[in-house]
Amino acid sequence: MDTQVWSDFLQQNWLVIVIALIVLFVVLNLVKTMVKWALVIIIVVAVLVYSGVSLEKIKDVANDVTTETVDKLKSEATNIMMKEAKEAKYTSDAVGNFSITTPNLEMKGQKGKDKVEVSLRGVALGQWKISDTVESFIAEAKNNSNVTSGK
Missing domain, CATH: 3.30.1120 (Arylsulfatase, C-terminal domain)
Known part of the structure; x- marks a missing residue:
């Protein structure tokens, strides 16, 4: 994945990320049930959707990494x-x-x-x-x- 894209995203959205991390920290420390993990997943997905990173992009990156790794292993x-x-x-x-x-x-x-x-x-x-x-x-x-x- 392009590091420049992540760098720009972090610079533009640092406040949202900090707030999301604080909310995650509070949820992890206060909620003690399975609801905690559901809330964590919802918050992470919300941040990803807000960042413009779609599941399709994540899937493409995962496929690219897999293909590159397999190609290197085949070459080796x-x-x-x-x-x-x-x-x-x-x-x-x-x-x-x-x-x-x-x-x-x-x-x-x-x-x-x-x-x-x-x-x-x-x-x-x-x-x-x-x-x-x-x-x-x-x-x-x-x-x-x-x-x-x-x-």
Whole structure:
């Protein structure tokens, strides 16, 4: 979210924010039931609505942050995939399911499918289309398994 927008909002509406904080403080200290939390939520929503921040904007910001985080994780996973390809262990079963593991990455898929499940350090990154990088990683892992099984 743009810090300049928040800075301008705080400069223009500091009095409303201070009053809202005082009301919240009083509500939290005087009211001891579930009504307290309902009042807190109402006050926070009122301040957000007054500030012009809509729930749609909050949702957009949350989506942007999520997308950016996932993209960074995918980029990191791709880098780790290339670095750890030599250590990758390929296993498969008779049905065609396969699994590739490295110290930090796990990939699961099925022969003939165009997507694989990828996890980075135990965090699922969802289904990835099999790109050139993923395909070369799978080939390297198969190579490693053939080399180690021949010993």
